[in-house]
């Protein structure tokens with residue numbers, strides 16, 4: 001799951017900075033919150049997930065990690081479309097889309113947390129190659 005998270009993170013980073021520079025050039029900052037969430041939930045969070053799963057392979061190979069990956073990667077685009085639509089149309093009709101996307105992301109993050117509590121500290125650390133327990 002680590003490699004997948006890192007690769008997807010780099011795509012979000014590219015989209016995030018392109019959105020940022022576009023906002024700056026056209027002087028339209030309405031989508032600043034979308035840009036911020038693409039960069040923070042898309043790039044920063046997913047890159048950290050990727051690195052964590054790389055260093056803790058015992059957590060990366062679980063069903064919880066797979067569920068986390070898919071919930072994050074389905075929830076985030078839905079949330080972004082919901083927020084962007086709401087901002088651009090000024091209508092609250094897209095609010096449920098943003099809320100559903102957000103909830104899916106949150107459930108993914110809960111899977112991540114449970115996964116770390118269950119599997120980090122058991123098994124082999126990639127760096128040392130030694131058994132460890134925290």
Ligand code: HEM
Pocket residue numbers: 016017019020021022023024029032033035036039040043044
């Ligand atoms: C080349 C890269 C980037 C460019 C050109 C850029 C550009 C911008 C611009 C023009 C704004 C709106 C400022 C305003 O409303 O006055 C903004 C807001 C913001 N950006 Fe970026 N940005 C970049 C990268 C990033 C990255 C990597 C992150 C986070 C990891 C980030 C996080 C944010 C946040 C948190 C805001 C505030 C959003 C808000 O006010 O709702 N940006 N950025």
